[in-house]
Amino acid sequence: MAPAINPIQTSSDFPSTTTVVVIGGGIVGLTAALTLAERGIPVVLLEKGRIAGEQSSRNLGWVRKTSRAVRDVPMSVASDRLWADMPARLGADVGYRQAGIMFVAKTESEMAAHEGWLGSVADQGLDSRLLSPGEIDSLVPGGRGTWAGGIFTPSDGRAEPALASSAIARAAMRHGALILDNCAVRTLSFSAGKVSGVVTEKGEIRCDQVLLAGGLWSRRFLGNLGVELPTLPLICHAIRTAPMEGPTDIAVGGPDFSFRKRLDGGFTIAQRGAVGAPLLLDHLLIGTRYLPVLRSQRGLLRISLGKALWQDLMLARRWKGGDVSPFEKMRVMDPPADATINAEALRNIAAAWPAFANLVVEEVWAGSMDITPDSLPVIDAITKVPGLTVASGFSGHGFGTAPAAGQLAADLVTAAATPLLDPAPYRLDRF
Numbered sequence: 001m002a003p004a005i006n007p008i009q010t011s012s013d014f015p016s017t018t019t020v021v022v023i024g025g026g027i028v029g030l031t032a033a034l035t036l037a038e039r040g041i042p043v044v045l046l047e048k049g050r051i052a053g054e055q056s057s058r059n060l061g062w063v064r065k066t067s068r069a070v071r072d073v074p075m076s077v078a079s080d081r082l083w084a085d086m087p088a089r090l091g092a093d094v095g096y097r098q099a100g101i102m103f104v105a106k107t108e109s110e111m112a113a114h115e116g117w118l119g120s121v122a123d124q125g126l127d128s129r130l131l132s133p134g135e136i137d138s139l140v141p142g143g144r145g146t147w148a149g150g151i152f153t154p155s156d157g158r159a160e161p162a163l164a165s166s167a168i169a170r171a172a173m174r175h176g177a178l179i180l181d182n183c184a185v186r187t188l189s190f191s192a193g194k195v196s197g198v199v200t201e202k203g204e205i206r207c208d209q210v211l212l213a214g215g216l217w218s219r220r221f222l223g224n225l226g227v228e229l230p231t232l233p234l235i236c237h238a239i240r241t242a243p244m245e246g247p248t249d250i251a252v253g254g255p256d257f258s259f260r261k262r263l264d265g266g267f268t269i270a271q272r273g274a275v276g277a278p279l280l281l282d283h284l285l286i287g288t289r290y291l292p293v294l295r296s297q298r299g300l301l302r303i304s305l306g307k308a309l310w311q312d313l314m315l316a317r318r319w320k321g322g323d324v325s326p327f328e329k330m331r332v333m334d335p336p337a338d339a340t341i342n343a344e345a346l347r348n349i350a351a352a353w354p355a356f357a358n359l360v361v362e363e364v365w366a367g368s369m370d371i372t373p374d375s376l377p378v379i380d381a382i383t384k385v386p387g388l389t390v391a392s393g394f395s396g397h398g399f400g401t402a403p404a405a406g407q408l409a410a411d412l413v414t415a416a417a418t419p420l421l422d423p424a425p426y427r428l429d430r431f
């Protein structure tokens with residue numbers, strides 16, 4: 001199960017018309033809907049299951065610039081500003097704290113990778129710096145790990161997934177957005193060669209523009225329209241502890257563990273060196289595009305062949321507006337937590353910082369992430385489908401950048417003269 005989010009009351013009205021429909025009630029779609037509503041643009045957001053029921057409630061809550069692709073750094077810098085403004089904008093504390101993020105390196109080659117990244121962002125004005133083993137000890141005391149060194153970005157931080165999406169949804173509704181859950185969008189309707197609405201399981205809504213922010217479902221939705229979005233799923237596993245002292249407020253990532261302090265006083269922990277990779281038909285169809293990244297990260301993947309493949313094969317790849325769609329057949333993607341990976345996380349974290357040896361586990365969960373071949377999202381108008389914009393493929397690090405990504409998506413939907421950021425790195429045609 002996903003961690004419970006702060007509950008929100010969605011709408012029971014079903015509108016027949018609006019200006020923009022947003023498909024997907026994750027943090028990206030919600031932020032876009034909030035931005036549009038703040039600008040006075042009528043917007044309806046439709047979620048097939050629960051608001052933030054998939055990635056946006058399950059993530060670890062890291063808000064990081066460290067180790068981002070150089071061309072993705074401006075989006076993370078813009079997001080920092082937007083996270084800092086959230087209390088005023090939303091009227092709620094969503095747990096954003098710039099307590100810093102540190103990665104510790106076990107080997108000289110891991111350290112060289114950090115050094116290489118730091119050199120690549122030298123002109124971006126970040127506060128990241130390399131750390132010696134002694135500096136790691138003084139920033140996060142009590143460690144037993146043998147580190148080659150580390151990298152630290154004091155202005156990185158965290159926010160609470162259980163609070164952020166619901167607070168954004170509430171603010172969007174206050175500004176006039178209509179948000180419906182349990183309402184899957186099956187496909188689009190067209191007139192004169194342009195999008196003219198969405199066909200949902202409850203009927204049609206006419207609109208001028210559609211934003212698809214469907215997370216790992218966007219590939220299937222677009223595939224049905226003859227558009228290919230290359231994403232493959234990877235499963236990340238997480239653990240929540242009971243409130244505890246812990247060694248630091250800084251979020252720390254090692255090669256095979258990570259931890260970060262939570263607003264409720266506990267920690268969110270993960271095995272950073274292992275993600276589940278259930279084999280699916282899509283691996284055959286587009287797996288070769290991932291070969292470069294596979295070569296460098298082979299040790300990370302726990303490949304499995306089983307239930308996920310059959311579940312996936314049972315879901316249609318082509319359907320019409322009158323058919324029950326895959327989105328109704330699987331309301332919430334809920335992969336099982338992997339006890340082996342979680343046990344490794346607990347063992348590794350206690351070995352690195354013994355303060356975690358006696359932690360109490362209160363909850364475990366898993367979430368499926370939508371990974372693109374270059375680990376950057378697609379935020380782009382789809383030229384083949386006039387009136388459709390997509391914002392998906394956030395590749396396991398879209399919570400931190402969602403404030404800027406959602407705003408950029410809203411800018412593209414409305415063809416804003418000066419979008420928040422240069423959207424060039426996020427174009428679909430780069431694949």
Ligand SMILES: Cc1cc2nc3c(=O)[nH]c(=O)nc-3n(C[C@H](O)[C@H](O)[C@H](O)COP(=O)(O)OP(=O)(O)OC[C@H]3O[C@@H](n4cnc5c(N)ncnc54)[C@H](O)[C@@H]3O)c2cc1C
Nearest residue numbers: 024026028048056059060062185214215367397398399400
């Ligand atoms: C375990 C885990 C740990 C992570 N840790 C971090 C982290 O520390 N920091 C970070 O920055 N990122 C992290 N991420 C990634 C981050 O959570 C995602 O990148 C981000 O939440 C993506 O948001 P989204 O709105 O695009 O997608 P989602 O949250 O997946 O939302 C998409 C929504 O669209 C809905 N939908 C899809 N199709 C339809 C349809 N046809 N009709 C109606 N609704 C539809 C889905 O039901 C879903 O709710 C992590 C992810 C996971 C799973």
